[in-house]
Amino acid sequence: MEAFSRYLGINGILSLICWVFWIFSPAEGNTIFEVAGSRVILPCNKTNATLQQLTWTMNGFLLISFKPREAIYITKEAESLKMNISLSETQQYTLVIDRVQKSHTGNYTCYSTTSEGVLEQKWQLIITGHEENWNKLIPVAVIVPCVCCLIFIIAWIILRRIYNRHAENGNQSHTAEMAQSEDIYENCLEIYARQQQNYQQPHHYKTRAC
Template sequence: MEDLWKYLGINKTVSLICCMFWIFSAAEGNSISMVVGSKVILHCKNRTNDTLTQLTWKMNKVRLLTFKPVRLLDESQEARSLKINISLSGSEMYALVIERAEKSHTGNYTCEINTDKGSGEQKWELIIKEHEESGNFNKLLIAVAVSVPCVCCLIFIIAFAILRRVCKRAGGRSRSAEMQEREEDIYENCLETNQRRGYNRPNHYKPRAH
């Protein structure tokens, strides 16, 4: 009995993890980030073979566009002010089209589909960023890429100059010490030579006066 409860507990945990992963992956797939001035297309497709009766686009729960096969397209004042259109041709059928995105287009978009057999909806999160954000980031990367090698070269040159100066000083000191030792050796040799000469020199005595 305990094994059964453990088995059921493991299955519940795995199922919960799978559900959470599916929810977050779906939400991430419906999030779009664009820059100001770019063209944005949010697709909304009738995934069933049912007859479409009405399709409505909303932004932050405010109606933008409504399409009916009989009455065609109904635009709201909000859609006109934001310059938002709906595509009714080709592979972009029923897609929401923003020709030139602005910061004011940032928001949550919902596409509601009504058919003769039911209804459904598709959601999008649209984020519009300024050019400066991406531009500043690229400039920062370029600045770092250029400055780092220059700083490394400067550090290498300074270290090389310091090391060379230290080596010169050490060499000069060793040479001066060596020259001093040589001078001392020469001086000592001269003293020894003079002492030897003075020792071997004959003594001349003056005759005594009688």
């Protein structure tokens, strides 16, 4: 029974490890992390073979289709997401997104149909944040430490003054106690001196007549 329990425990741990790796493992293809508001360019495979058709898809849905000597077909979804492809020599057939948003997050695939066959290139685009938020966080990150330092300095000055006042009061009370002790000591000396004088004075006794 104990061996069976151990077997189940080991299998459970191994299953959990495999599940975690499956969740956090990168998707097939290249992964790109971009900040919202930036310009993103997703390249497509280049080939020396004659291109017959090129298509871009997002999460399996058609975005843009292109055939040589024909107009570019752009779906409504691509228009709403403000996507287009570049036909320039340096960035030929690349998918261009001028200002990416969180809605652009997804898996992109470029299919190149040529005389040699079909080539595909996959991209995973992940939007990590918003550009304006970062611009707002920068001043906050600068101001907060300055304010904390200022509060610390003010608190230190206040505590220092309180400590100095307590020290002055302590010195004054100590001085008063010393003065009072000296007065008491002097009074004691005076009393002792008087007693000595009275003791040293001769006593005159009158003779009694018998």
